[in-house]
Amino acid sequence: MSPAQPVGSPLPGMGELPQQAVAPAPNGSERPFSVYLHVPYCRVRCGYCDFNTYTNLTMGQGASAKDFVGTLAGELRAARSAMDSAGLPVRPAQTVFVGGGTPTMLPASDLVTMLDLVRECFGLAPDAEVTTEANPDSVDEAGLAALAEGGFTRVSFGMQSAVPHVLKVLERTHEPARVPRVVDWARRAGLSTSLDLIYGAPGESLEDWQRSLDAVTQIGPDHVSVYALVIEEGTRMWSQVRRGELPMPEDDDEATKYEMADASLRQAGYEWYEISNWARPGAECRHNQAYWLDWDWWGGGPGAHSHLGDVRLWNTKHPVAWAGQISTGHLPVAGHEVIDAGSRELERIMLSIRLREGIALASLSGPSDGPLDDVGATPSHLVPVVAGLVADGLLDDGAASKGRAVLTLRGRLMADTVTRALTQ
Ligand SMILES: C[S@@+](CC[C@H](N)C(=O)[O-])C[C@H]1O[C@@H](n2cnc3c(N)ncnc32)[C@H](O)[C@@H]1O
Numbered sequence: 001m002s003p004a005q006p007v008g009s010p011l012p013g014m015g016e017l018p019q020q021a022v023a024p025a026p027n028g029s030e031r032p033f034s035v036y037l038h039v040p041y042c043r044v045r046c047g048y049c050d051f052n053t054y055t056n057l058t059m060g061q062g063a064s065a066k067d068f069v070g071t072l073a074g075e076l077r078a079a080r081s082a083m084d085s086a087g088l089p090v091r092p093a094q095t096v097f098v099g100g101g102t103p104t105m106l107p108a109s110d111l112v113t114m115l116d117l118v119r120e121c122f123g124l125a126p127d128a129e130v131t132t133e134a135n136p137d138s139v140d141e142a143g144l145a146a147l148a149e150g151g152f153t154r155v156s157f158g159m160q161s162a163v164p165h166v167l168k169v170l171e172r173t174h175e176p177a178r179v180p181r182v183v184d185w186a187r188r189a190g191l192s193t194s195l196d197l198i199y200g201a202p203g204e205s206l207e208d209w210q211r212s213l214d215a216v217t218q219i220g221p222d223h224v225s226v227y228a229l230v231i232e233e234g235t236r237m238w239s240q241v242r243r244g245e246l247p248m249p250e251d252d253d254e255a256t257k258y259e260m261a262d263a264s265l266r267q268a269g270y271e272w273y274e275i276s277n278w279a280r281p282g283a284e285c286r287h288n289q290a291y292w293l294d295w296d297w298w299g300g301g302p303g304a305h306s307h308l309g310d311v312r313l314w315n316t317k318h319p320v321a322w323a324g325q326i327s328t329g330h331l332p333v334a335g336h337e338v339i340d341a342g343s344r345e346l347e348r349i350m351l352s353i354r355l356r357e358g359i360a361l362a363s364l365s366g367p368s369d370g371p372l373d374d375v376g377a378t379p380s381h382l383v384p385v386v387a388g389l390v391a392d393g394l395l396d397d398g399a400a401s402k403g404r405a406v407l408t409l410r411g412r413l414m415a416d417t418v419t420r421a422l423t424q
């Protein structure tokens with residue numbers, strides 16, 4: 001979550017949702033519903049991170065870590081009543097994702113209470129996927145067992161690297177040996193496991209990266225997310241790079257590292273299903289689909305974003321201001337915007353081109369019912385464009401001949417170029 005908040009208008013009254021929030025999906029069907037909950041605390045702030053997170057756990061009434069769940073309860077109840085007033089049908093959450101920050105800075109009992117709140121306010125589908133993010137340093141065996149007992153099904157650990165000097169430059173606090181231990185505890189508790197890796201840290205060699213990949217495949221989680229390090233303006237790492245204290249990562253190096261990740265993970269039985277995500281068959285993160293396939297979701301917690309129908313909303317960012325609004329009975333929404341058809345279509349293309357299924361070329365002539373829509377012919381103006389992308393090795397030839405735009409390995413490194421070409 002970037003610190004920059006979008007520009008948009010506040011909601012009227014205590015937080016009345018606009019009528020466009022009730023819009024069905026473009027194909028007329030009811031959108032599935034998901035919940036994201038943002039926990040804004042970390043023990044240490046990593047130098048590269050610009051997420052909405054704070055190391056002060058005692059920010060004041062309602063915003064302190066000990067009050068967090070109580071305050072969140074106020075937001076979720078207000079969200080439910082705003083949805084009722086707008087006539088938005090309440091649907092049980094198909095997926096819940098507790099992210100941060102570091103959700104496991106809170107006791108496991110608080111995270112279980114959050115899930116109870118989701119059940120109370122929206123309902124929870126019987127086979128819901130319920131994930132929490134965790135820092136390897138902020139979990140213990142009993143806490144993971146309590147999460148599983150309370151209804152969590154999945155845990156995603158921020159591993160980042162297995163190499164001590166890389167962890168150090170990223171300002172991570174855990175020892176490499178901690179990761180297999182926490183994954184083992186999670187597994188024994190019956191939780192599905194995911195590991196996050198970052199490549200391209202200053203000073204990370206190709207050998208270092210291969211060591212991290214080997215460590216991951218050795219640990220064998222169900223799911224792996226692999227991110228290129230983004231050095232966001234304003235972070236401590238950005239200043240260090242600007243001052244020349246840390247080297248800038250090389251673009252070529254990044255491409256090689258992505259290819260290394262794909263080769264190692266594929267060989268170990270993982271399949272890519274989105275540019276940054278690999279899973280064992282059946283272990284794909286369903287929550288991600290909420291974002292990629294245009295579902296509705298409520299994002300609770302400071303700075304969290306929500307998406308309902310044709311409306312995007314974002315919460316007040318600072319926990320003190322967020323808690324203050326909730327304490328006066330307001331929905332803590334800082335702004336909202338109604339998404340027009342053009343932006344929605346561009347977003348649909350940008351997101352679905354990142355998926356293994358790709359996008360139906362026929363659907364590119366205008367809004368359609370989603371990335372799996374597969375009828376009709378490639379619009380004539382795109383025929384030479386697609387041929388060019390295939391010739392450049394960016395789109396898969398076989399898929400294109402069956403009417404789908406599916407990125408090749410090389411194409412995955414240049415997804416923005418492909419999107420631009422397909423939307424020209
Ligand atoms: C909220 S954190 C995960 C949980 C916990 N806070 C942790 O870091 O262990 C989400 C993930 O985003 C990724 N991330 C954060 N900042 C990033 C950046 N600037 N570039 C690339 N990945 C980043 C990291 O892989 C991190 O694990």
Ligand code: SF4
Binds near residue numbers: 049050100102158
């Ligand atoms: S622990 Fe996670 S959320 Fe917290 S600062 Fe580090 S990467 Fe960001």
